[in-house]
Amino acid sequence: MAEDFSVPWAPGVRVLYGQAALATRVAELGSRITADYAGRALTVLCVLKGASLFTADLVRAIALPLRLEFLGVASYGSVEDIVDTGLTLRFLLQALVARGCRSVRTCALLDKPSRRVEAVTVDYTGFVVEDRFLVGYGLDHEERWRNLPFVGVLERSP
Numbered sequence: 001m002a003e004d005f006s007v008p009w010a011p012g013v014r015v016l017y018g019q020a021a022l023a024t025r026v027a028e029l030g031s032r033i034t035a036d037y038a039g040r041a042l043t044v045l046c047v048l049k050g051a052s053l054f055t056a057d058l059v060r061a062i063a064l065p066l067r068l069e070f071l072g073v074a075s076y077g078s079v080e081d082i083v084d085t086g087l088t089l090r091f092l093l094q095a096l097v098a099r100g101c102r103s104v105r106t107c108a109l110l111d112k113p114s115r116r117v118e119a120v121t122v123d124y125t126g127f128v129v130e131d132r133f134l135v136g137y138g139l140d141h142e143e144r145w146r147n148l149p150f151v152g153v154l155e156r157s158p
């Protein structure tokens with residue numbers, strides 16, 4: 001397969017969603033959000049760091065005069081990169097509502113429902129994925145691999 005272990009500097013990472021697949025899906029999400037929020041005030045809140053690359057592409061696919069904000073949360077120890085147990089998203093939603101947000105919808109590029117311990121709704125999902133550790137397109141393993149231009153499965157730690 002042309003898109004398997006595709007970059008020589010990340011030999012243990014197998015491509016799951018390549019650049020074309022990501023661009024297509026992000027464009028679809030952007031169109032849906034554009035339609036849903038037409039005529040309404042929209043603030044996109046990016047959860048750092050993992051969702052940074054996804055958000056950069058997504059906001060350019062939304063044809064509305066939106067505001068863009070960034071927020072850091074410490075997980076493992078909105079716009080999300082990946083929803084795993086759901087604890088991060090649940091915490092964020094509660095914090096936003098407590099601060100007076102009247103309407104919050106969630107968007108995640110990746111959703112791992114098999115790992116969920118908190119029942120959170122993801123309103124806009126890019127891809128539903130199996131329980132694998134993913135890197136690239138903003139996602140890291142020990143702070144590396146965020147700059148891979150694709151989402152890949154970390155098969156072995158390089």
Ligand code: IMP
Binds near residue numbers: 132141
């Ligand atoms: P949750 O609170 O368990 O839903 O965790 C969500 C956060 O965990 C994400 O925003 C990521 O920072 C991190 N995470 C979960 N799964 C992965 C993965 O497969 N690769 C990289 N980071 C992950």
